[in-house]
Every structure is written in structure tokens, then in C-alpha cells.
Amino acid sequence: LPVIHAQPRARLTRERIVRAALELVDEHGLEGLSMRKLGAELGVEAMSLYNHVPSKAALLDGITDALLSQVEIHPVGEREWADEIRSAARSLRRVALSHPYLVTLVATRPPRTATAMRLVESALAILRHAGFDPEDAVRAYLLLMGYVLGAISQELTGPLRPRQQAADYADLRREHFPNLLDRVEQGIDDPERAFDFGLDVILSGLAAMLGG
Amino acid sequence: LPVIHAQPRARLTRERIVRAALELVDEHGLEGLSMRKLGAELGVEAMSLYNHVPSKAALLDGITDALLSQVEIHPVGEREWADEIRSAARSLRRVALSHPYLVTLVATRPPRTATAMRLVESALAILRHAGFDPEDAVRAYLLLMGYVLGAISQELTGPLRPRQQAADYADLRREHFPNLLDRVEQGIDDPERAFDFGLDVILSGLAAMLGG
């Protein structure tokens, strides 16, 4: 019996596959992605994907790459270094919050692509230009990127998030957790403010090093 | 035919199961843990585990809990606040490096247990005692914990690690990645020093806020 496809079948392509995978993961999360479901989404058997992508792992790398390429960081020298670093950090945060699986992906299967390395190189260039020597530029980069990734991860899943379910704290006795429960009851800060607070503490700490 | 067990079979217990799971994960990583393999390790069918643990997810929570309980943080007031925070951060780093899957676990299935919350409460107490108001104590906590988690994650899988495989950088053209390749060739810092560098920048930034 002839099967009528809802959408006429376009040629399968690595790019189309990655795009479809990204949609699937955006909608159902990382564990909602399987080669079989992805094939179904594209109107094709799972095995056909292997003609264009060597493995599921490579597919995940493609997703990471596509997202990291969306992070904006401007060439060195366009703006004051701290402003440029701040805006790049915010850009990464926005992308990561729109695709909440990104931080997990980055931590789990570190991308070794030019796209990912471009962020490192740009940041190092900005920090060198700001006056840090090569070793301190690396340390400053690791400090900044460490904070940004960790802060995003906490914003997504950590304790002390606003609008967190009361059930998460239900078992805690007030006598043992006075400070924590006090904050939960009084209400937690806007996470964007908390993010900027941390970023500013770090940036002014680094600026103080340059001044000295 | 009677089967002779290598080890006489001890009674199955939630605690024994979690301990065995921890060993399995330490040796084979997170994806090396399956209910079937864990059962085999304990001389039992996979399904027997469900008499003591409701799900694999709960088992992972048990592992996270056991590891977080190893992190040392002393009661408020014993030492100068910045010293205590620094030593707790280092303690978490040591535990996390000994069990490299811990940061993934914490980011992926955030623990809502008293053990995990104990770290939050202790840190908040120390920061409040140091002089931060309740809101800033939360911000300072998020900054510190964000940095520690992110820095560990980068130390485990990020770029600019010492002894990283040269293949990771092989495709990068020198003209596009001068700063990155320069650092790779000159050699990367001891990661413990880099960790302490970042921690100290943050701690002195926070101290400056108290001073003002």
C-alpha cells in the first residue's frame, strides 16, 4: 500500500539532521533524543542517519557547536575590556538558558571544535589586550568561564532559585536551616541580578589586579 | 546444578547497594552503571534491587548524597570567614576530582536532601556572620558555588587543561588562534593554582564589599 507522507521528503543532509535534533532536544530534553525518534521525525529509518552522521555522539557535538556559535563576542579593542567580557558572558547565559541542556552538553562532551575554541581565543585576546600577561590571562579566562558555566547551572537546577517548589524545602527543620529557610520565605533575588552581581565582583577583582 | 558463589551472599540492603553502585561508577563512570550490572556485582538479579531502592534515579541521588557528605565545612565562627570558605571550596574540589562524575550528577539531578542543603546553610551562616546582609549572602553564595562547580567542570573537561592531547588543537590554524596556541605550547598552569587564583579574586572582591 502506498504511504502518503505529510510532508514531501527532502533529501537527508547532515545539516537537516542536526537541525531536527536540536528541535527534538529543545522540546523533549536530552533524554528525549534517540536515533530512532529522530529518524521518525525526518520520515526515515534510524539507520539512514548513519549515512550522514557517524554516531549519536557526533550529533551531540553538532548541536553544541551550533549553539556555541550563537554566542556573541566582539573582536578585541572595540570596547573597554570589562564591558566586552560582561556582554559576552551575558550572551552565553542567554543562549544557555534558552537551551537548558547546553551546560550539561558542554560539561559532558567538551567541544573541541573551532567554534568552541573561538570563544577561548577571543577571550584570551581581550584579556591580553587589557594588560594581563599570558599566564594571568589564562587564569582570568578560567575564572570567568568557570563562574559563568557554574552560575548558569545553578540558575537552572541549584538551590535558592526563585519560584522553586516549596516541597524541596519541606523536610528541613527550621532550627537546623534558619538562614536558608529565611531566604526562601522572604523570596529570592532575580537571577539575572545575581548573575551580574557575581560577574561584577569578578571583573572588579580582576581590574584591581591591573591597577596594582 | 548447584551454583557456588565466590562470596557468601550477604543480605541485600539499601546501604550495600549504594556502596556497590559508588564503586561501579568510580570504576566505569556514570554510563557504566546499570541495574543489571549492579545486580550482578551483588550476586543478585537486577529486579531484586527494586525491593530496596525505588528507581535508578533514587540510587543516583544516594550516590550524590554520600559524596556531598564528605565535603568538610566547619561551624560558623571557628575561623576567619574567608579562610573557612576557601577550605570548604577546596574540600569540595578534592571530593569532586576524586569522583569526576559528581559535578555532572549535581548539575543533572540537583540533590534536595538535608546533606546537600547543609552545605548551603553552613555557607550562608558563615557569610551572614562575616557581615553580609541576607540578600548579599545569597548572592555571595551563588557566586562562590557557581565558580567552584564551574571551575571543577572545566578542570575535568574544559580547554586549557595541562596534559591535554595535542590532537585537540591540531586543526587550529596559528593565525586564527595565536593566544590559545601560544599557551598550549608554553604549557598550562597547575590547575590547583588556577583554582586558588580564581577563589582569591572572588574572596578579595567580596572582602572589599564588606570594607566599604
Place this chain on the structure above:
DNA sequence: ACCTGAACACCGTTCAAGT
């Protein structure tokens, strides 16, 4: 060159059956 069917070697979990 690209797609497929069948198969392999796995998963977590349910459930009725055994002791």
C-alpha cells in the same frame, strides 16, 4: 550513493509467580 530490515547486545521497570 543512499536507504532499509533484521539482528545484536544492551537498557529501566512491571508484574505475576515462587520461596
Place this chain on the structure above:
DNA sequence: ACCTGAACACCGTTCAAGT
């Protein structure tokens, strides 16, 4: 009360076969 066998509904990937 605890353990098990069989089964369900999945996985990623290989490979020979088709077009």
C-alpha cells in the same frame, strides 16, 4: 518479605541486502 523469570518498551549500532 524478599528474590526471580519473563516480558514490555525501549536503546545505539552493524551489516548484508536492496534500489
